[in-house]
Amino acid sequence: MTDVLLIGLGLAGQWCLGIGLAIAIVGPRLLESSAGGARFLIARAELIGLGFVLGIAANSYLQFAWSLAGGLLGRGCSLVFAAGGIVFGLTVWIIRRRPPPDAAIPGENELAEGWVVARCLAVLLIALFLFAMIQALLTPQKFWDERAFYGLKAIVLFEDHSINSPDLKEPDFVQGHPRYPLMISLGEQHLYALLGRVDDRLSKVLFPVLYLGMVFTIAGVLMRHLPLNRAWLGAVLVATIPVLMPDDYGVICGQADAPVACLEGVALSYLWDALATRFSSLGNKATFRASLVIAALVTSFTAFTKDEGISHGAVHSFVFMVILACSLTVRSSKQIKGDWKDALIATLILILIPAVILGPWFIHRRQLPLTGEMNYFGRLSISAIWNGAPTLAWSVPHLAWRMFGEATTWGLQWWFVVMSVFLFPRRALRWPQLFLLLTLCGDIAALLLAGMIAPVMLQEHIGGSSHRYLMQLAPGALLLAFSNIAWHQPSRSIPYE
Amino acid sequence: MSHPPASLTRAVRRGLAIGWWAALFLVLAAWILPVEIVENWAAGRARNDDFSKIEAARASANALVFLRWALSATTLVLFSIWLAGRKSAPLISHIIAECWHSMTPVDDAIRWRAVASRLFLMAWLMLAVWHVGASVSRRLWDWPVYRLYDGKTVLPNISDHNRDVIRYLNEATPSNARILVLSDQKLYFLSYYLLPRRLYHPMHPDSEFVIPQPYNQRQLAAYRLAELSPERIEKLRPDYILEYFEGEPFTKDRNLEQDLDWVSYKRRRNQSWRPQYLVALRKYSGEGAP
Numbered sequence: 109m110t111d112v113l114l115i116g117l118g119l120a121g122q123w124c125l126g127i128g129l130a131i132a133i134v135g136p137r138l139l140e141s142s143a144g145g146a147r148f149l150i151a152r153a154e155l156i157g158l159g160f161v162l163g164i165a166a167n168s169y170l171q172f173a174w175s176l177a178g179g180l181l182g183r184g185c186s187l188v189f190a191a192g193g194i195v196f197g198l199t200v201w202i203i204r205r206r207p208p209p210d211a212a213i214p215g216e217n218e219l220a221e222g223w224v225v226a227r228c229l230a231v232l233l234i235a236l237f238l239f240a241m242i243q244a245l246l247t248p249q250k251f252w253d254e255r256a257f258y259g260l261k262a263i264v265l266f267e268d269h270s271i272n273s274p275d276l277k278e279p280d281f282v283q284g285h286p287r288y289p290l291m292i293s294l295g296e297q298h299l300y301a302l303l304g305r306v307d308d309r310l311s312k313v314l315f316p317v318l319y320l321g322m323v324f325t326i327a328g329v330l331m332r333h334l335p336l337n338r339a340w341l342g343a344v345l346v347a348t349i350p351v352l353m354p355d356d357y358g359v360i361c362g363q364a365d366a367p368v369a370c371l372e373g374v375a376l377s378y379l380w381d382a383l384a385t386r387f388s389s390l391g392n393k394a395t396f397r398a399s400l401v402i403a404a405l406v407t408s409f410t411a412f413t414k415d416e417g418i419s420h421g422a423v424h425s426f427v428f429m430v431i432l433a434c435s436l437t438v439r440s441s442k443q444i445k446g447d448w449k450d451a452l453i454a455t456l457i458l459i460l461i462p463a464v465i466l467g468p469w470f471i472h473r474r475q476l477p478l479t480g481e482m483n484y485f486g487r488l489s490i491s492a493i494w495n496g497a498p499t500l501a502w503s504v505p506h507l508a509w510r511m512f513g514e515a516t517t518w519g520l521q522w523w524f525v526v527m528s529v530f531l532f533p534r535r536a537l538r539w540p541q542l543f544l545l546l547t548l549c550g551d552i553a554a555l556l557l558a559g560m561i562a563p564v565m566l567q568e569h570i571g572g573s574s575h576r577y578l579m580q581l582a583p584g585a586l587l588l589a590f591s592n593i594a595w596h597q598p599s600r601s602i603p604y605e
Numbered sequence: 606m607s608h609p610p611a612s613l614t615r616a617v618r619r620g621l622a623i624g625w626w627a628a629l630f631l632v633l634a635a636w637i638l639p640v641e642i643v644e645n646w647a648a649g650r651a652r653n654d655d656f657s658k659i660e661a662a663r664a665s666a667n668a669l670v671f672l673r674w675a676l677s678a679t680t681l682v683l684f685s686i687w688l689a690g691r692k693s694a695p696l697i698s699h700i701i702a703e704c705w706h707s708m709t710p711v712d713d714a715i716r717w718r719a720v721a722s723r724l725f726l727m728a729w730l731m732l733a734v735w736h737v738g739a740s741v742s743r744r745l746w747d748w749p750v751y752r753l754y755d756g757k758t759v760l761p762n763i764s765d766h767n768r769d770v771i772r773y774l775n776e777a778t779p780s781n782a783r784i785l786v787l788s789d790q791k792l793y794f795l796s797y798y799l800l801p802r803r804l805y806h807p808m809h810p811d812s813e814f815v816i817p818q819p820y821n822q823r824q825l826a827a828y829r830l831a832e833l834s835p836e837r838i839e840k841l842r843p844d845y846i847l848e849y850f851e852g853e854p855f856t857k858d859r860n861l862e863q864d865l866d867w868v869s870y871k872r873r874r875n876q877s878w879r880p881q882y883l884v885a886l887r888k889y890s891g892e893g894a895p
Contacts, residue, residue, distance in 0.1 A: 224696070225703040239737070246744050248756035255756070256793030263800045275803055280841060282786070282796035282804040306800075308756045337703045348733035354740035480813055520729055527725060531718045563814045572816070593722050 114302040115313055121190030123156075124197025126163025126321075130155055131200050133405070134398050153230065154328020158402070159197075160321025161374050164314055165409035167193065168294035169465065172412075175271040176468055181294075182269045186301040222336035229340035233323055236347050240316040243360040249308040254362035256284030262296035263306050271472065279477035286477040289469065291413040292364055312362050319359040322370035322583065323347045329377040333384050334594055342590040346373065349586060351518040351579045358579065364414040365576040371410040372420050373583025376544060378403035379428050380587060382454075383540040387435070393450060400454055404461035411466055415484075416580060419558075423550035424543075425458045431543045487561045496560025503559045503570050507552065510574050518575055521585045528592035535592050544588035551581050609695065609702040617698045618690050625683035632676045635669070643669050647749035654874070661749035668748055756798070763794045764819070770849060770884055771798045773870050777886055778802060778845055785843035785889070789827040789852045791817050805841045807833060824852045843889045851882040859883050 134150055150158075167189060175181055249259050260283050264273055271290065275281040296311040303310065323343050330339035352358045352369055359366040382399035407425065410417035432451050511522040529536040529545070536545060555577050559570040644662035651661035686693045705723055751759055760768045767790070774795075778784065784799075786792055786806045796804040811826035830848060838846075850856050861880035862868050864887070871878045 225700050228696075228700050229704075243740060243744060246753075247747060247751050248754065248759055248761055250756065250761035252793070255797045260793065260797045260800070263797070267801050278805070278841075280805040280807050282792045282806045284793050306755075306757070309753070310755075341704050345729060348729070348736075350732060350736040354736055356740075356743065360740075479808055482814075516732065520725070520732060524725065524729070527721065531721060564816065568816045 111303055111307075111310060115299060115310060117190050118186065118299055118302045119313070119317060121193030122163035122167045123159040123193075124163070124195075125159075125166055125193030126161060126197075127155060127159035128193075128197035128200035129162045129166060129405075130158040130402070131204050133401050135204075135394070151328040151331050153324045154331070157321045157324025157326075157328060158374075160317050161325055161371065161406065162402075162409075163193065164295060164318055164321070165291055165371065165406070165412065167298060168291045169409065169412060171294050171298060172271060172290055172472075173468065176472055180269045181265060181271075181297060181301065183301045183304060186298050189298070190302070225337040226340045229337075229344050230327075232344060233320070233327075233340075233347055236353065237316055237320040237323075240319055240353050240359050241313065243354055244312040244316050245309055247309070247360070249312065249362045251357070251361055251363055253284070253364065255308075257288050258292040258364060259296065259308055259311075259362060260284065261288075261290065261293035262300065262311065265290075265293055265297040266300040266306060277475055277477065279479045281477075285481060286479055287415075287473050287481050288364075289412045289414060289417070291409065292362070292367060296362070308362070312360070315359045315362065315366055318367050318370045319347070319353060322373050325374050326377050326583070326587065329381045330591075332381060333591070338594045342587075342594065345590055346583050346586050349519045349521055349579075349582045351575060352582055355518075357576055363576070365579050368410055368414045368417055368420070368580045369583055371406050371413060372417070372424075372580055373587070375403045375406040375410060375421075376424060376547065376584040377587060378406070379424060380540050380544055380591070383428075383431065383543055386450075387539055396450065397453065397457070400457045401461065404457050405465070407458075408462040408465035411462065412469060416577065419554045420551060420580065421462060423554060424547045425462075427543055427546045427550055428458065429455055431539055431546070435539050482558075482562055482564070484558060484561060487563070492561045493557070499560050499566050500556060502566060503556055506567075506571060507555070507574055507578075510578060514575075518578065519582060521582050521589065522578075524589035525585050528589040532592045532595070535595050541588060541592055544584060544591075548581055548585055548588065551584075609698040613698040613702060614694050617701070618687075618694045621683070621687040621690060621694065621697075625680060625687045628676065628680040628683050632673070632680045635673045635676050638669070640666050640669060650746070650749040652750070660752070664752040665749050760798060766851060766882060767794055769871065771795055773867055773884070774799055774802070774847070774886070776870065777866055782844045783842060784845045784847050784886075785838060785841055786847045786849060787828055787830050787833075788847075788849040789825045789855050790849060791825070792849075805843065807837065821851050824854060827852075827855065829855070838889075839891075845886055846889050848883055848885040856883050 130150070171181060171185065171189060174185065179185065249255050261276065264275055264283070265271065268275070271294075276283070276286065279286075292314075295314050296308075299311045299314070300306050323346055326346050327340055327343035330342045333339075334342070347353065352366060354360060357363060357365065359370075378399040382396050382403065385395045385399065407417075407421040411421050429451075432454055436448060436451055510518065515523055525545075525548070535541060555570070555574065559566055562569050643665050647661040647665035648658040651657040705726070751761065760771060763771075771794075774784070780801050782802045784802060784804050786795070786804050788806060789812075792804055792806050807828050809826040809828055815823065815825055817823060817825060827850070830846065850859075861883050863883075864885040867884045867886065868878075868880065871880070
């Protein structure tokens with residue numbers, strides 16, 4: 109019982125921290141509902157979801173910053189962070205709480221009809237979350253990555269109370285990927301510190317909670333663009349991607365692929381939301397910027413979770429800026445020509461926020477050993493790419509088979525993408541959809557590139573990890589496919605709920 | 606609230622009836638099933654020692670009791686929903702109809718797009734249900750082995766040799782020991798489960814990016830103790846030095862029984878045990894030389 113209370117305290121602190129951050133980013137103006145013109149009306153589900161997503165990641169990052177500055181990790185630190193998160197969240201909520209809804213809300217009949225289905229699907233999502241949580245708690249950590257790369261560091265951080273532990277910097281200390289980011293390790297360490305002991309079953313509670321956060325966040329984002337029942341149906345589809353839940357390598361284990369999938373899914377949702385709002389007749393700048401800030405923040409946390417997050421962030425930020433630039437130069441009667449100042453601000457947000465957040469991590473990382481590190485960026489060169497080109501003859505068919513031939517094992521999301529583009533080709537060429545499509549292509553190209561330059565046997569490297577990499581892209585793929593099929597002209601602000 | 610088709614509501618009512626009768630059958634089967642059958646199955650799944658078998662059998666018997674009550678509660682809930690069919694069936698069919706129509710705009714003039722989208726939705730949800738069922742069966746399969754223990758107790762998903770070495774080192778070394786390991790194995794799991802002990806393993810450059818295969822199907826390169834300079838050893842300040850080699854290039858011409866404590870540990874369970882691989886632990890004298 110004590111363990112449950114302590115873990116509950118830890119999660120509550122993280123959640124309140126995340127909610128406080130979300131409200132602080134979105135701002136008081138954007139929480140009002142008003143007649144005429146859209147506002148960034150953040151649904152309750154979205155706020156709850158963002159609370160978990162931002163909270164878990166930010167808590168780990170703040171503990172990293174604390175330790176980097178010389179502070180000690182441990183039970184005292186974790187208790188302070190938990191209590192501090194609760195105080196911060198409550199304070200921001202009280203200062204910026206939303207006013208009650210006004211008469212701009214749609215008619216009661218329409219509201220009731222949409223909400224019955226939405227609420228039932230929300231209950232289903234909570235049931236899926238509980239199912240994932242039970243599954244996670246029924247097994248200890250048992251896979252290679254979760255123990256060798258993240259769990260091991262978590263225990264060392266718990267025992268040595270610092271990211272500057274001499275053993276973490278020792279090249280001969282037995283640890284996998286010494287330079288891997290610390291989001292998961294610090295998150296697990298936080299729970300160990302609260303519990304006062306290592307229990308690698310209980311530390312897995314973080315992963316289903318991140319999953320719930322992602323699903324609720326995506327539901328909220330979709331609610332701004334789709335009718336309620338469709339938005340929640342989209343969230344149910346995201347929640348039931350087999351490779352994500354309940355596959356053993358998904359959210360029920362302690363590996364980093366599922367958290368990256370959750371974070372990347374949220375980041376892509378907000379970038380998609382920014383573009384969809386920007387190009388809608390109800391778009392406004394404040395909404396656009398708030399979505400960008402959240403996306404940039406989550407992108408930074410994704411890179412702080414696993415190195416693939418760096419590549420995902422680079423790809424989707426680049427594609428976003430290209431899409432924005434193209435949209436500003438193309439004349440179309442259906443699209444609003446934004447001004448270049450907005451594009452510049454978007455670029456600055458997408459570059460500066462990750463630079464500020466990740467800068468200290470990259471500086472610290474240089475002190476860590478290179479033992480067993482792939483060092484992709486160090487190996488990247490024209491000659492390496494040229495020499496690795498023949499690997500495509502194996503890796504492209506392999507990936508295609510993984511995505512389409514093994515769909516009953518890993519999920520139908522890739523068939524869903526193809527089908528949605530085939531059924532609704534014009535929708536797929538809209539700027540928000542094109543952004544998702546090009547991002548997914550860029551991410552897959554990045555995997556092929558990694559296979560070309562990695563110093564590991566290709567079939568074992570890509571063959572043994574492609575399903576997990578594709579898991580990281582699955583929420584984005586589903587968002588693309590579902591929004592293509594279920595696209596609906598936004599006609600109103602979402603109601604307060 | 607718009608009304609779903611009457612045929613759908615009837616189908617939902619029939620589905621609820623089938624559902625609760627199926628649950629009732631499962632509940633009766635769970636209550637009638639002899640505990641001994643479950644205990645024998647669990648003992649067969651557990652590791653090959655008496656302690657593990659007894660633990661697995663007891664845990665599975667407890668799990669069966671829990672399952673009986675959980676299934677009974679579920680059946681009661683389903684029965685209540687079926688009893689309240691007048692209200693519950695229209696609501697459920699309304700949700701199904703709404704989700705069905707959500708897949709495309711209801712005013713979509715191209716009907717085959719709506720049909721394709723909805724069929725896809727059905728396939729997706731059926732696949733999801735299949736995976737949930739497969740996941741439940743995996744957890745039932747794993748239960749006798751894992752129960753509710755943490756990883757350090759169960760030592761899951763590692764080779765028997767690794768498991769033995771971990772348990773031996775847990776006995777033979779203090780919890781704050783620093784152990785220099787010379788090995789042709791990847792030692793991540795040893796390092797993970799032996800914490801707070803710290804393991805140091807100079808990685809041979811030819812093994813750095815090699816993915817090991819089960820049962821030594823791929824021999825990794827490794828440093829022998831004599832290949833390490835005294836300065837390198839001294840820099841790590843080990844309390845113990847462990848030689849742990851499984852590959853034939855490293856075990857031939859070596860006395861595999863040189864560590865008498867290791868041999869004694871293994872022969873506690875099997876008097877006739879003969880070493881097939883080298884495990885030799887000794888205290889480090891601190892002189893920088895092996």
